[in-house]
Amino acid sequence: MSDLPKPKELISRIDRTPPHTGWMDTPVNIRKGMYCYAANPKSVEYVGLPYPHAWNPIEEDWHLPENWKEILHEGFKVRLERFRSFKVFMDICVRCGACADKCHFFIGTGDPKNMPVLRAELLRSVYRNDFTTAGKILKRIAGARPLTMDVLKEWWYYFFQCTECRRCSVFCPYGIDTAEITIMGRELLNLLGLNIDWVATPVANCYRTGNHLGIQPHAFKDMIDFFVDDIESITGIRVEPNFNKKGADILFITPSGDVFADPGTYTCMGYLMLHHFLKEKYGLDITWSTYASEGGNFGFFTSHETMKRLNAKMYAEAKRLGVKWILGGECGHMWRVINQYMDTMNGPADFLEEPVNPITGTRFENARSTKMVHISEFTADLIKHGKLDLDPARNDNLVVTFHDSCNPARGMGMFDEPRYVIQNVVNKFYDMPANTIREQTFCCGSGAGLNAGENMELRLCGGMPRAMAVKHVHEKYGVNMLATICAIDRAALPTLMDYYLPDVRVTGVTELVANALILPGEQERTTNLRGEPLPGMEEEE
Amino acid sequence: MNVNYMYSLLAVVVLFLLSYLGVKVGLAPLFGIVIPYLAVAIFLVGVVRRVMGWAKSAVPFRIPTTCGQQKSLPWIRHSKIDNPFTPGGVVIRMILEIVCFRSLFRNTRNAIREGKLVHEWEIWLWVAALAFHYSFLVVIFRHLRLFTDPIPACVQLIEKLDSFFRFEILTDVFHFGLPAVFLSGFVLLAAVTFLFLRRVISPPVRYISLAADYFPLFLIFGIAFSGILMRYFSKVNIRSIKELTMGLVTFHPHIPDGVDPVFYVHLFFVSILLAYFPYSKLMHMAGVFLSPTRNLPGNTRAVRHVNPWNYPVPVHTYEEYEEEFREKMIEAGLPVEKE
Numbered sequence: 036m037s038d039l040p041k042p043k044e045l046i047s048r049i050d051r052t053p054p055h056t057g058w059m060d061t062p063v064n065i066r067k068g069m070y071c072y073a074a075n076p077k078s079v080e081y082v083g084l085p086y087p088h089a090w091n092p093i094e095e096d097w098h099l100p101e102n103w104k105e106i107l108h109e110g111f112k113v114r115l116e117r118f119r120s121f122k123v124f125m126d127i128c129v130r131c132g133a134c135a136d137k138c139h140f141f142i143g144t145g146d147p148k149n150m151p152v153l154r155a156e157l158l159r160s161v162y163r164n165d166f167t168t169a170g171k172i173l174k175r176i177a178g179a180r181p182l183t184m185d186v187l188k189e190w191w192y193y194f195f196q197c198t199e200c201r202r203c204s205v206f207c208p209y210g211i212d213t214a215e216i217t218i219m220g221r222e223l224l225n226l227l228g229l230n231i232d233w234v235a236t237p238v239a240n241c242y243r244t245g246n247h248l249g250i251q252p253h254a255f256k257d258m259i260d261f262f263v264d265d266i267e268s269i270t271g272i273r274v275e276p277n278f279n280k281k282g283a284d285i286l287f288i289t290p291s292g293d294v295f296a297d298p299g300t301y302t303c304m305g306y307l308m309l310h311h312f313l314k315e316k317y318g319l320d321i322t323w324s325t326y327a328s329e330g331g332n333f334g335f336f337t338s339h340e341t342m343k344r345l346n347a348k349m350y351a352e353a354k355r356l357g358v359k360w361i362l363g364g365e366c367g368h369m370w371r372v373i374n375q376y377m378d379t380m381n382g383p384a385d386f387l388e389e390p391v392n393p394i395t396g397t398r399f400e401n402a403r404s405t406k407m408v409h410i411s412e413f414t415a416d417l418i419k420h421g422k423l424d425l426d427p428a429r430n431d432n433l434v435v436t437f438h439d440s441c442n443p444a445r446g447m448g449m450f451d452e453p454r455y456v457i458q459n460v461v462n463k464f465y466d467m468p469a470n471t472i473r474e475q476t477f478c479c480g481s482g483a484g485l486n487a488g489e490n491m492e493l494r495l496c497g498g499m500p501r502a503m504a505v506k507h508v509h510e511k512y513g514v515n516m517l518a519t520i521c522a523i524d525r526a527a528l529p530t531l532m533d534y535y536l537p538d539v540r541v542t543g544v545t546e547l548v549a550n551a552l553i554l555p556g557e558q559e560r561t562t563n564l565r566g567e568p569l570p571g572m573e574e575e576e
Numbered sequence: 577m578n579v580n581y582m583y584s585l586l587a588v589v590v591l592f593l594l595s596y597l598g599v600k601v602g603l604a605p606l607f608g609i610v611i612p613y614l615a616v617a618i619f620l621v622g623v624v625r626r627v628m629g630w631a632k633s634a635v636p637f638r639i640p641t642t643c644g645q646q647k648s649l650p651w652i653r654h655s656k657i658d659n660p661f662t663p664g665g666v667v668i669r670m671i672l673e674i675v676c677f678r679s680l681f682r683n684t685r686n687a688i689r690e691g692k693l694v695h696e697w698e699i700w701l702w703v704a705a706l707a708f709h710y711s712f713l714v715v716i717f718r719h720l721r722l723f724t725d726p727i728p729a730c731v732q733l734i735e736k737l738d739s740f741f742r743f744e745i746l747t748d749v750f751h752f753g754l755p756a757v758f759l760s761g762f763v764l765l766a767a768v769t770f771l772f773l774r775r776v777i778s779p780p781v782r783y784i785s786l787a788a789d790y791f792p793l794f795l796i797f798g799i800a801f802s803g804i805l806m807r808y809f810s811k812v813n814i815r816s817i818k819e820l821t822m823g824l825v826t827f828h829p830h831i832p833d834g835v836d837p838v839f840y841v842h843l844f845f846v847s848i849l850l851a852y853f854p855y856s857k858l859m860h861m862a863g864v865f866l867s868p869t870r871n872l873p874g875n876t877r878a879v880r881h882v883n884p885w886n887y888p889v890p891v892h893t894y895e896e897y898e899e900e901f902r903e904k905m906i907e908a909g910l911p912v913e914k915e
Binding site for chain 2: 043046049051052053057058081115116117118119120121122123124126127128129130131132133135136137142147150152155156167168169177179187193201204205206207209210211212242243244245251252253257278279280281311325327338340343344347348351352355368373374375376378379380382383397399400402403404405407412415416419442444445446447448449450451452455468470471474475499500503504542
């Protein structure tokens with residue numbers, strides 16, 4: 036981050052004045068700091084995706100097959116038939132511009148091709164040229180242009196500058212969803228092996244080891260055991276997680292990011308403590324799986340097919356272990372996939388039971404077919420029925436706000452469950468302004484596989500609107516903790532906060548729960564899960 | 577100078593000259609009969625084909641954009657319209673979308689001021705869009721009087737409502753009055769003008785605008801303007817016009833005497849609009865009904881959606897996984913299927 040300007044400078048140089056040349060005549064400039072490195076061909080090859088090859092985005096020649104235009108044309112055609120969303124969205128945009136300033140990347144960069152409408156026009160212009168009569172006859176006048184190498188590079192650059200957050204889709208009078216456009220754009224690019232490595236390698240890892248980080252089963256257990264030790268030193272309780280346990284009540288799946296890096300690790304410790312509490316108090320038997328050790332799905336950022344291939348292990352593992360239903364941890368795009376795709380792709384899950392919380396008797400009607408419940412739904416239900424012993428005062432050093440992650444917000448509609456949980460485990464909670472939360476929430480700027488290091492400038496630009504909203508509640512209410520239910524957020528937002536608001540830290544909701552949760556027989560806690568003194572315990576340090 | 581709108585303006589001027597001069601040289605039957613029939617045919621066939629084309633594409637996944645609280649626990653207030661769970665909820669969402677432009681109503685704008693990102697409610701696009709569509713609808717509805725005999729009561733009622741604004745001075749010595757002023761025509765003209773100016777003045781909107789965005793605006797401006805011209809200024813012979821339109825609609829077309837050339841221009845513009853419609857962005861009128869992010873319920877976890885082309889894919893099975901890692905798993909004390 037050292038070569039980046041200070042936040043003030045970064046913001047002051049944003050210029051929304053469009054270039055003098057029209058967008059079709061303004062060639063793409065693939066700029067350092069704004070793009071991610073090319074996919075490692077070995078990763079592309081491992082999962083058998085088309086045309087694995089070495090290439091470099093900033094080199095002239097991308098080493099494409101000779102018939103690359105035909106491949107894309109055919110791919111385009113097939114997708115128009117398979118996805119009504121794609122076909123309709125290619126045809127009906129009136130370019131009213133309502134979406135233009137809704138994109139965090141446009142707000143943060145001022146680059147007109149980050150206006151959702153223009154991002155889509157990058158594909159539409161070629162669509163008109165190849166598939167519509169008007170475009171074939173009138174060419175440029177009808178907004179059509181042929182596919183060239185420059186156009187392809189533009190696609191690549193801008194479809195990897197979209198986090199598929201769907202904010203623009205909320206405001207579109209026809210519901211045109213740029214996530215759909217970007218998904219299709221990336222599918223087409225993947226036909227030529229043009230993925231980014233931050234997506235391709237996690238995909239290959241996930242296919243092989245069950246998780247994006249490539250953690251092998253023994254190592255996965257080791258990492259969890261490390262948390263078990265930490266929990267013991269903080270609470271005096273040794274929790275005993277199950278792994279790959281047949282006949283458990285519930286299979287628990289969460290993103291591997293939480294096993295791997297702070298502050299997600301504290302959320303992971305939170306899961307372990309919650310599971311332990313439920314086991315001790317109510318005899319609920321929850322198991323982890325080293326095979327289905329990933330909730331997230333970077334296949335979703337590659338192609339529908341890859342998404343399905345990576346997702347398949349969830350149901351497969353639930354079936355093998357003979358659990359009743361599946362509980363899912365805090366993750367954004369994971370939940371879009373589970374909520375809107377999983378049952379369709381890999382269901383029906385007729386070998387599972389309709390999810391019922393055995394402790395409260397609550398029937399999760401909304402998950403009766405997919406049979407997977409979100410940890411926030413589950414925890415909110417437990418709290419509502421008074422089944423958790425909580426001491427929110429332990430979180431009294433925190434003034435918390437909640438970042439609605441894009442996918443649970445606009446691909447699910449999960450707003451009040453996590454807020455209810457937070458408000459029961461934390462005494463000081465303040466929401467950010469209405470234009471920046473719930474369905475209008477701003478992306479962290481690093482979703483959809485863009486959480487790399489080399490594109491840091493892009494991430495900080497894209498995260499700016501979110502950071503500004505946090506800044507508002509930080510200044511107004513003294514907010515010092517940003518809670519979220521997404522693993523990418525937990526990885527990306529600390530960087531964003533370090534840059535814009537070093538006083539604000541990031542947490543998962545379950546970490547807050549675990550800090551407040553009184554485990555049966557625990558010692559008096561002096562620190563929170565991060566090893567920091569609890570409120571009132573400072574002097575004992 | 578903006579090439580995109582110059583092209584479109586030029587096109588509309590050419591269309592005007594074509595029809596105006598065409599009628600002068602005796603091509604009235606072409607502009608009064610042949611082209612209108614052709615245009616209606618193109619419109620009908622084109623729209624049906626377009627919609628069928630969309631309908632033919634699959635809807636593999638249920639992907640509504642959820643704009644409100646999901647239905648989950650019974651004590652959490654579910655947003656029944658913005659995140660509908662049932663077909664009924666979807667119908668209400670769609671009605672609000674189509675009738676009230678609900679999503680556009682949410683519109684905001686933002687700017688960076690003094691280092692802060694400021695969001696504001698932005699209502700004018702929504703106002704203009706509503707004004708435009710509804711005034712156009714009323715104008716079209718009013719024109720039914722030219723295609724019906726007797727004129728249905730509902731058409732007369734709309735006319736009455738539309739013309740509540742009158743400008744008359746009636747005294748014993750001095751009479752002045754305009755014919756009943758239909759507000760819809762003027763609102764349409766004003767809304768089209770606003771939408772055009774917005775496209776030209778707002779830099780980002782100008783940047784995204786194509787010739788295909790200006791053309792319909794100019795055309796509709798031309799339609800509204802020629803209509804107003806005929807009604808309030810050139811005072812065309814409405815009897816002969818109705819004779820012509822009734823001839824068209826009863827399939828006994830003929831060209832009566834005394835039809836003003838401006839009428840042919842008006843009719844030609846309308847014909848062009850109809851013929852252009854299916855091949856343009858104007859198809860958003862039909863497309864909005866088929867938008868999968870709006871017309872599907874957000875209940876995918878409760879009711880399984882079936883993908884018609886859901887083909888089997890290669891997966892990494894547990895057996896393959898265990899095969900690769902069995903020794904390490906055993907060593908770590910993890911249960912395995914085969915010892």
